[in-house]
Amino acid sequence: MKSFNYHSASTVAEATGLASKASAYLSGGMTMIPSMKMRLASYKDVIDVKKIKQLHGIKVSSKSVTIGAATKHAEVAQSKEIKKAIPALCTLAGKIGDAQVRNRGTLGGSIANNDPTACYPSACLALNAIIHTSERKIEAAKFFTGMFETALKKGELIVAVEFSIPEKSSYVKFPNPASRYAMVGVFVAKHKAGVQVAVTGAKAGIYREKAIEQALDKNFSEKALDNIIIDSSDLNSDIHASADYRASLIISSAKQAVAHCK
Amino acid sequence: MKSVTLEVNGKKVTKTIEDHLLLSSFIREQLNLTGTHVGCDTSQCGACVVHVDGKSVKSCTLLAADIDGSAVTTIEGLSTNGELHPMQAAFKKHHGLQCGFCTPGMIMSSVDLLNNNKNPSDAEIREWLEGNICRCTGYQNIVAAVKEAAQNS
Numbered sequence A: 001m002k003s004f005n006y007h008s009a010s011t012v013a014e015a016t017g018l019a020s021k022a023s024a025y026l027s028g029g030m031t032m033i034p035s036m037k038m039r040l041a042s043y044k045d046v047i048d049v050k051k052i053k054q055l056h057g058i059k060v061s062s063k064s065v066t067i068g069a070a071t072k073h074a075e076v077a078q079s080k081e082i083k084k085a086i087p088a089l090c091t092l093a094g095k096i097g098d099a100q101v102r103n104r105g106t107l108g109g110s111i112a113n114n115d116p117t118a119c120y121p122s123a124c125l126a127l128n129a130i131i132h133t134s135e136r137k138i139e140a141a142k143f144f145t146g147m148f149e150t151a152l153k154k155g156e157l158i159v160a161v162e163f164s165i166p167e168k169s170s171y172v173k174f175p176n177p178a179s180r181y182a183m184v185g186v187f188v189a190k191h192k193a194g195v196q197v198a199v200t201g202a203k204a205g206i207y208r209e210k211a212i213e214q215a216l217d218k219n220f221s222e223k224a225l226d227n228i229i230i231d232s233s234d235l236n237s238d239i240h241a242s243a244d245y246r247a248s249l250i251i252s253s254a255k256q257a258v259a260h261c262k
Numbered sequence B: 001m002k003s004v005t006l007e008v009n010g011k012k013v014t015k016t017i018e019d020h021l022l023l024s025s026f027i028r029e030q031l032n033l034t035g036t037h038v039g040c041d042t043s044q045c046g047a048c049v050v051h052v053d054g055k056s057v058k059s060c061t062l063l064a065a066d067i068d069g070s071a072v073t074t075i076e077g078l079s080t081n082g083e084l085h086p087m088q089a090a091f092k093k094h095h096g097l098q099c100g101f102c103t104p105g106m107i108m109s110s111v112d113l114l115n116n117n118k119n120p121s122d123a124e125i126r127e128w129l130e131g132n133i134c135r136c137t138g139y140q141n142i143v144a145a146v147k148e149a150a151q152n153s
Helices: A012-018 A032-037 A073-078 A080-085 A087-094 A107-113 A120-126 A210-218 A243-259 B023-030 B086-093 B103-116 B122-131 B140-152
Strands: A005-008 A023-026 A045-048 A058-060 A064-068 A130-133 A137-139 A144-146 A158-164 A168-175 A182-191 A194-200 B002-008 B011-017 B049-052 B055-058 B071-073
Touching: A012 A045, A023 A032, A058 A080, A064 A080, A064 A107, A073 A087, A073 A107, A080 A087, A087 A120, A087 A168, A087 A182, A107 A120, A107 A158, A120 A144, A120 A158, A120 A168, A120 A182, A120 A194, A168 A243, A182 A210, A182 A243, A194 A210, A210 A243, B002 B023, B011 B023, B023 B049, B049 B103, B055 B103, B086 B103, B086 B140, B103 B122, B103 B140, B122 B140
Parallel strands: A005 A045, A023 A045, B002 B071
Antiparallel strands: A058 A064, A064 A158, A130 A137, A130 A158, A168 A182, A182 A194, B002 B011, B049 B055, B049 B071
């Protein structure tokens, strides 16, 4: 790892004040530190944001669940308040990486990284999340712009993520047995206004599977997906799974998600 | 350079370290506590698991500067007055190891499991140990050891 200056910020203003073209924010570091160790990334300044109070805390209202960006996966997985409002979020957080990763990795770090196989982006998209940053509020649909890319500007810091509470929802992941990232992960959310289905791990980035949404809008049941065919032409194909296999996983995961929706 | 104070296995240590020093290197090279192993160095294998403020973490993926002021427990800190911790004793009894390289991480991770779940099922043990890889003997005896430690503690 190349050397850098480590800073620990105690307020959002202090963190953004330290930011430059050669800096990066550090939260759990579960992707960032390995990337720096492999010299895929290097920075002059590393700005730790975990001690900023504003980035912590869970607020549940009648319409939404707002989670501080530095909240760890293990905290979300074990949160009784979140479990009451959106149990699928607890399931999702409890299946990320392994126990040690969940004890360090954070919500804000996960979505800022926007790994195409990460779990949290699917929840953001299916639950119409609003990403609160140091500068503005960004809708999830406009936040995830491409593989490892987001709408965040240089120095912009995620403060919290606000998820809208659906009638019911469920997340089903088919993990890669070695990395435990999603080979395919499907988040199904049934909102009053309609069903939203976000898929991770299958393409270059997170996306909504409209064919499944339309079928579930008409009939919210596993059977409604029996005759759906997923176009596999732009699905990932690699040593772990072919595009056709991933297409099949999307349907079977979506069916399981519908069956377990609560 | 940063001055970092940690409580390691109950003892306060203050060292001036490079900002980018990993916790695993701090423990092994600065404190000479070589029971914490570095296997893959890419946060996959879990040989480097220690506890920071009571929670299991991978010390090869953590900056020492990041945890200034925290309490760290390594494998060397588990036994009391020369008596093995119940988890260490159970691994010994059930031969939950072959070469022993992964064992410190397996034990530190398993102790954290029992802190979270006093009576885990086989499936829960296997799921919890997903982040710890053994390449010798398989997991059967490890699971048996964790089960017995759960009963004894």
